[in-house]
Amino acid sequence: MSWKILKYLTLALCVGLCGVSAKADTDTVGFVSFDDLAPGLGGNSFALDITNFQQLGLTDVLTPLSFENLSLSVTYADGTTAPFGALVDQGAGSFSTGMEFAGGDVVSATLTGTFSPLTITLADGSTVAIESLFSASITDSGGFLQDGDFAAINVITSPIVTGAPEPGAGGSLVLGLALTGVLALRRRIA
Numbered sequence: 001m002s003w004k005i006l007k008y009l010t011l012a013l014c015v016g017l018c019g020v021s022a023k024a025d026t027d028t029v030g031f032v033s034f035d036d037l038a039p040g041l042g043g044n045s046f047a048l049d050i051t052n053f054q055q056l057g058l059t060d061v062l063t064p065l066s067f068e069n070l071s072l073s074v075t076y077a078d079g080t081t082a083p084f085g086a087l088v089d090q091g092a093g094s095f096s097t098g099m100e101f102a103g104g105d106v107v108s109a110t111l112t113g114t115f116s117p118l119t120i121t122l123a124d125g126s127t128v129a130i131e132s133l134f135s136a137s138i139t140d141s142g143g144f145l146q147d148g149d150f151a152a153i154n155v156i157t158s159p160i161v162t163g164a165p166e167p168g169a170g171g172s173l174v175l176g177l178a179l180t181g182v183l184a185l186r187r188r189i190a
Helices: 002-020 170-190
Strands: 025-036 045-050 066-076 081-084 090-092 094-096 107-114 117-120 128-132 132-138 150-159
Touching: 025 107, 025 132, 045 066, 045 107, 107 150
Parallel strands: none
Antiparallel strands: 025 045, 025 150, 045 094, 066 081, 066 107, 090 094, 107 132, 117 128, 128 150, 132 150
């Protein structure tokens, strides 16, 4: 019987030691959008644009973040797909395909790329690591992309852990009880 209790106390000790986990979060840092080039004029020319929110002051990310290795894949109504690897830098954190699309011609678009740097500071003062790769896909339930359709570009963050994490108050209590129980049972069994 005492070995069974010892086993459970050892399990509680492991849970107490390993119970702290890092939490991943996301922050929106930009978007890719399908935009009418002549809004209000009934035009039929659209563009796909990429915007970095930092240039507009609309993100919690304080570290200057670059969108790199951008590639945009467009799927047309006829089922063909065309990649756009060289996007035109329009300044102020915006990029474009440099190509106009006809309305009713594009059914989806997917932007992929990488972020740099991979360690950033947020508005709350915390420093976090981010995943390098990102992807954002635009679709429309109506079948074709329309003016204003967009997809968010998000960074996935995780806290930077230096050394072993300290257990929380509950973890400390479980850890202390488990250690006390293990020591008491070892004396009793020995």
